[in-house]
Structures are given as structure tokens and as C-alpha cells.
Amino acid sequence: MSGGPTGALRRRDVYPAALVDGRPARNGAISRLRRQADRLLTSAGEREEAALERRIRTQPGVTRANTVALISPKGGVGKTTSTFLVGNLLAGHLQLRVIAVDANPDFGTLARLAPDHRRSEYSLADLFEHSQRFRTAAELNPYVSRLPSGLHVLGAPRDPEQVASLGPDRYGELVAFLSCFYEVVLLDLGTGVAGPLARFAIDRADQVVLVTTPEWVTATVVLEALTHLQHDRTTVALNKSMQHAADVSVIEERFRDEHLHRAVAIPYDEQLATMLDTGTYTLDALARPTRLAIKRLGLGVAEQLA
Ligand SMILES: Nc1ncnc2c1ncn2[C@@H]1O[C@H](COP(=O)(O)OP(=O)(O)O)[C@@H](O)[C@H]1O
Ligand SMILES: [Mg+2]
Structure with missing residues (x-):
């Protein structure tokens, strides 16, 4: 077992006040009523979400174990976040046996x-x-974090030198081993697309999720890196999109020019960031635009499962 000093900084030290669904807890009757009213509101968004739900839930199952690599030439864009969101969605909505590997x-x-x-x-x-x-499969349970959605998460060793000693071949063995127990293996890769581990993952994966932000600086780097990651089945996640900022549709267009037709914009959402940081991710509690985006991303991956 890899020990480490994670006990030093506890979540409750960083988040001393009560949070509900990633937001400061509000107990007032008015805010409760407002939330109820919001829930009752029928809208185009609601219909769109219902249609999306139907499409997700009617996806056929898989015929074999699938490996999905989540990659980006840039750090901090949301590879780990996307791995987590897609994993939870596939496990929760499609009832697939899914493991996300760091x-x-x-x-x-x-x-x-x-x-x-x-x-x-x-x-x-x-x-x-x-x-x-x-x-x-049950014997693996102690080694993974089992989330409420059903997603299993396998962490990286705490000691980077230990990770460095694991070459692509070892990861290949790991993926082969996990494929005996899981229907989907998600690989949350580190930053970069040309290194040996990324190369292995892209070659090995049945599909790829390429993560970028819509900022010009990042998107242009990602577009230039495309030569390294041509894959028939690719979904592009345009994460941390902000309203009134960069025109996401122009960037989606550019990816389409590169034959990447599946692009999903995911809003920048502070509530999502707080949920992730507090270990309280709950899809249903997020604002609809974020929820829809996460479901679109999950559907993009689900539709390309073999
Ligand atoms: N859509 C989003 N809205 C708000 N914060 C986000 C979003 N996606 C990711 N983040 C935050 O950005 C940071 C970096 O994300 P992460 O997934 O770790 O990036 P990467 O794995 O590509 O380095 C994290 O703190 C995460 O919570
Ligand atoms: Mg990461």
C-alpha cells in the first residue's frame, strides 16, 4: 500500500462551512420555494434534456471491453474532470461496468x-x-474507489518515481487485466500527446476524448497537436466555455474542418468545480446548461462504444 501524508490537509479544514450541492447551504423559505418553482418550470431545456436522456438510456450495450483515452497537449484544461464526468455518466446512466484509471x-x-x-x-x-x-470482480473492490454512480476509480501511486518505473508495457498489461472485469476502461492521461504513455494510450484506445478549452491560445495548440492523435473515433471536449467570451462555434467549426465532428462545449461552472473539490459531485444538482453538456459528452462517448 502506498502511504503518504494526505491526512495533513483535510477537506473539512478547507471547507468549514456547510455546502449543499457545491453551494453554500441556504435554508431560507424563499430560496426553498424558488428552487421548487425552478424545478416545476417546463421549458425547452427540459424537453431537450428528456430527449437526451432517452438517447443515452437506449444506447445498446457493449460487445466487448472498450478503452477510452482522455488526452490533451495542455494541462489544466479538464482531462481529469472529463474522465470523471464521462465515467460517472456511463456507469450511472448506461449501467455499464466502468473503471477510470489515473x-x-x-x-x-x-x-x-x-x-x-x-x-x-x-x-x-x-x-x-x-x-x-x-x-x-469483487476481489478488486478494495483497490478502487466506488462512487455512488457505480463508477470505479483506480488511483495513481503517490510516489512519482514508482509511476516512472511503469512503462507503457505495464499499462498495457493493466488495461488487458481490467478488460477482463470491466466493460469500459477510461484512461486519464497526463498532459501531452507525444510521450510514450500517451502514444500507447492513443494507439491502444478504441476511442479518444480530446480535451481543450475554447481559448485561442489553447485551442490553437490543440489543433496543431492533431497530427499526433489522429483517431477514427474522437470526441472533442471544449471545456470551461464562458458566455460572452470566445466564440465557441468558430472553434467547433475548425475542429470539424479537421474531420472532428463531435465537439461538446462544457460551460465554466464554479458549482461543478466546488463539487469536484469537495468530493460531492452530483449531476442532478448542477445547473441545466452544465448538466446538458455533461450528458452530451457522455452520449458522444457512448455512441462510439463498440
Ligand atoms: N467546466 C469546468 N468549470 C469549472 N471548473 C472546471 C471545469 N472543468 C475543470 N475545472 C477545474 O479546473 C481544474 C483543472 O481541471 P483538471 O480536470 O484537473 O485538468 P487536467 O486534468 O486537464 O489537468 C480543476 O480544479 C477543475 O475542478
Ligand atoms: Mg489531470
């Missing part, structure tokens, strides 16, 4: 998105060490 070469954060009481202290290195002895 394949960051150093200091991956994926497993920390799990609520504290669900987080496994084990990492993929521990799983490796004991993989010979597993016969059933």
Missing part, C-alpha cells in the same frame, strides 16, 4: 475526486502487485 505520470488527482469515505488508499501499483491472485 494514468498521470506524476501527481494524478483523479482518485481525490471521490468522497473521502469512499476513497481507496490503494493505487494501481498495489493492484498490479496482487493481480495474480484475483479471480472475481
